[in-house]
Amino acid sequence: MIETAETTEEIPHPLRSEIELAAVLHALSDPVRLKIVSALADSKGAPSCGSIEVPVTKSTCTHHFKVLREAGVIHQHQEGAARLNTLRRDDLEARFPGLLDTVLQAAR
Amino acid sequence: MIETAETTEEIPHPLRSEIELAAVLHALSDPVRLKIVSALADSKGAPSCGSIEVPVTKSTCTHHFKVLREAGVIHQHQEGAARLNTLRRDDLEARFPGLLDTVLQAAR
Numbered sequence: 001m002i003e004t005a006e007t008t009e010e011i012p013h014p015l016r017s018e019i020e021l022a023a024v025l026h027a028l029s030d031p032v033r034l035k036i037v038s039a040l041a042d043s044k045g046a047p048s049c050g051s052i053e054v055p056v057t058k059s060t061c062t063h064h065f066k067v068l069r070e071a072g073v074i075h076q077h078q079e080g081a082a083r084l085n086t087l088r089r090d091d092l093e094a095r096f097p098g099l100l101d102t103v104l105q106a107a108r
Numbered sequence: 109m110i111e112t113a114e115t116t117e118e119i120p121h122p123l124r125s126e127i128e129l130a131a132v133l134h135a136l137s138d139p140v141r142l143k144i145v146s147a148l149a150d151s152k153g154a155p156s157c158g159s160i161e162v163p164v165t166k167s168t169c170t171h172h173f174k175v176l177r178e179a180g181v182i183h184q185h186q187e188g189a190a191r192l193n194t195l196r197r198d199d200l201e202a203r204f205p206g207l208l209d210t211v212l213q214a215a216r
Contacts, residue, residue, distance in 0.1 A: 021142065021211075022137050022138055026134070028133045029130050030130055034130060095214075096213075098213075099210050102206045102207050105204075
């Protein structure tokens with residue numbers, strides 16, 4: 001039963017309406033998290049933590065993904081042992097038009 | 109001599125080229141600082157800490173202004189006993205085009 005639960009969507013995410021500007025800016029205010037978000041923006045798939053090149057340990061990387069998820073910047077989906085990550089582009093664009101693209105541009 | 113020194117520009121600011129995206133986003137990632145920046149954007153003068161309505165003590169307000177200054181978001185200028193504040197609009201626009209306006213828009 002536990003194994004079944006692990007494969008379903010159990011990871012908490014804020015609703016679109018709950019996404020706060022200050023939290024999003026905080027999530028983006030770290031060089032490693034900016035790099036992760038840039039990598040997700042450039043990716044066509046839903047890369048896992050280990051598949052993005054960042055100069056931190058896996059546990060630190062996991063922490064950064066958690067901060068991004070809790071702020072509403074990314075969506076995480078468990079698939080077996082892997083946690084797959086996608087940007088919440090539509091939600092961010094609806095809440096704060098232009099913000100994500102402006103930040104991604106500035107991060108290049 | 110000390111009094112003379114106090115009236116000159118002694119407050120350290122990062123050069124335009126030293127302004128970092130992560131630091132700017134961190135400076136903007138607080139509801140009170142967002143409110144301060146919005147107030148400065150709407151102001152034609154260079155308001156002091158006490159003249160902006162924020163729900164914090166004067167010392168906390170002073171701290172927030174320091175974070176904004178050290179990140180390169182605002183310029184502080186001592187005039188007698190008052191520390192006057194202006195947004196570094198041109199510097200921010202040169203470094204990260206569109207970022208400040210996008211954030212200000214999102215903060216409304």
